[in-house]
Amino acid sequence: MRSCEDGEEAQVLVVGAGPAGSAAALHLARAGVEVVLLEKSRFPRDKVCGDGLTPRGVQQLVRMGIDVSAPGWMRNRGMRWVCGGRQVDIDWPRLGSHPDFGLTRSRRDFDELLASQAAAAGARLRTGVRVTGPVTDKAGRITGVSALAGPEKRPVSFRAPLVVAADGASARTAVMMGLERDQRRQIATAARRYYQCEARSCDPYLELWADLTCSRTGRDLPGYGWVFPLGDGRINVGLGAMPHRAHGPVDLRATMGQWLPRLPREWGVDEDSAASPWRSAALPMGFNRHPQYQRGLMLVGDSAGMVSPWSGEGIGQAMEAAEVAAETIALALARPEGAGREHALRQYPAEIQRRWGRHYRLGNLVGDLILGRHGYRPILHPRVMASPTLLRTLARLLTHVADEPPRDTIDAVLHTLFRAVPRSRPPARRTPPL
Template identity: 55%
Template sequence: MTTIENDADVIVVGAGPGGSTTAYHLARHGVRVLLLEKTEFPREKVCGDGLTPRAVKQLVKMGIDTSPEAGWLRNKGLRVIGGGIRLELDWPELASFPNYGLVRTRLDFDDLLAKRATEAGAELRTGVNVTGPVLDNSGRSIGVTAEIGPDKAPVTFHAPLVVAADGVSGRLPLALGLNKREDRPIGVAVRRYYRSPAKHDDNYLESWLELRSKENPDKLLPGYGWIFGMGDGRVNVGLGALNSSAAFGKTNYRRLLTDWLANTPAEWGMTDETNADGPILGAALPMGFNRVPHYTRGVLLVGDSGGMVNPFNGEGIAYAMESGELAAEVAVQALARPAGAERERALAGYPAELKVRYGGYYRLGNIFVKMIGNPQVMRIATKHGMPHPTLMRFVLKLLANLTDPRGGDAMDRVINAMTKVAPAV
């Protein structure tokens, strides 16, 4: 039998937040990691650029300086606008999570995480476009095939374990036959940067539950908007829509964004095209475990590749990083066991733990998505919920998934109980 020389203990495909976090935690445990990224850093990525306390916790775990002096803009919480009401909700005071969020462009953010992974000992190779898995006679992955450079020279890398962190496209899991589940929610988001001295240093993330155009202010536009100050003279402005909405797939979202912004105050600078900093870009949001199983035949799925975006609020970075840390922990334990049944038993713990952590919560999120897809339900909820700050603080904790698992206040106990009794997705 021919012995294959491995290039690493683990190959991680994709150096976004999920992939770089996985590589960092693997390398920190002494595992030989090969991190493959198809683009070059720094690189643009479509995102709201806002990070909740869940993501901040992961950055702190990686030893990243999150101070303003290190280039981060901190925020105190979420400002919600809807039903004629403007409500500022501070992030909750918890033992489990910090009480601040952050904003930073993905251009900076992804580059920073990839560098942190290499500092821990991971080998990063950019300009490597992974095209599929290398399978042994049993159909188990033992590496990946890829193309390098402008001439797309073919190359093969071998490792006993592979982590697919290749984003929403999920090229690697697709090659293994893991298709998206149509019964799980998916969203679409578009965003654009604007120069806005009036809004750029806002210390709240701003969420708009109702969008109206200037031409017809009485008519609600489909979707939900955001305005996040970047702290550098710019804002990240965008909107998202869910496939539970009747308008999904039938709407020009770029036009929708400019229609909504035409109704914002002129001094914000978002009604003038000359203040735009770059084009309007869009991306899909794979939610609620829309690709499973999260482990199969030597490949673990992390982040967007496994559809781990939170259905309640469209947050993906925190869950990409959390799943990356968990995948690393499981892989370290699995590699310490002999190949075969013992190792597979350890690897099976990855999807099982994901289901425990997020399964019930995502089930609730899937129900929530279907409900708010009805404009009438959303209008009633906004009208009757927004005037009650205590109720809205509960909603913030639920939507952002910010509770203390043990102890905590009455709101925490209710939310934790709801996620436990909900059947896992």
């Protein structure tokens, strides 16, 4: 194995070993593609997150060969919505196409596990390597990346005809290749903290609070609060907001300060039981960066703004898009270099659109009109809270699970709803394809 100083060469470079990058590297390696996975941190490392996975995300873990029945995983059987003095538990649907359970695991463990799985599959994992920018040829096509390696920040470069940008919300690689964020799409922010809480750590539901109000203004939080059990004595407590311009900014920390005293006293969630500092981060959502493939660069996960505008989930989306990216690349590399290969690579955004396009378009619209202004309270109207069928429909809508072809009435309703959403037009290409 060559060391970093040599400037490694591979068929594909993946920048960032979060869920998107590790999943991409794993699927590429499994397909026999030579892949180098570059990560600026060293594992284990923390990542600000709610640590929750719904069934679609679990499905991706299973597809990656992760043993989700091993110790360390906490299973959940559904979501619990708390709103207007009521709370209802909604079990995940029993579908043929998705698992009927969700999972939680702290990202400190989760990301290391995925990166190790990618390395075990044959990806060359290089940690402590901070990518500083793309290297391009005269035509502007990416041919590798430059980086600083190790604590001494040794300049190194890596070469490959294809690069997967999986460097998260900063999207540094994409930005340096000229791919700007779509300013029409809101960026959500979310904050979380761990607490020791034996009373709730093994709760079988992901708990979501929809009736939180913003500090100072008293307006509805354009988001929700969560209490996710980790099964190891801790819970992950946080809240996220995606304020529309018409709503005004949200002080997450102050809002959290108002919410926590509403949690049952016997849970003991207070400063004394806090097991970490408060940390917040951005959630780029609703496909806010385009094109997802251009000039040898493929965007996956947060770097492409793939967080769901419905729920704020991004882990499952990152892993699923990574699998699509890897499959697309493997098929493209089987063709000779040139127009045919480029054509194959451009199937990636097309497949992403086919899977999620309409769900995200509708989610962006609902986000603009309702969630970003009034949060989830209008959706969790008392009539909805009182109707198990409506709640089950809502759960499938938020987490994007339905059997295809439809297995029951809820599936049929959701398919009809999505078919009514116009397809998105392919975004205008800013540079000619190579």
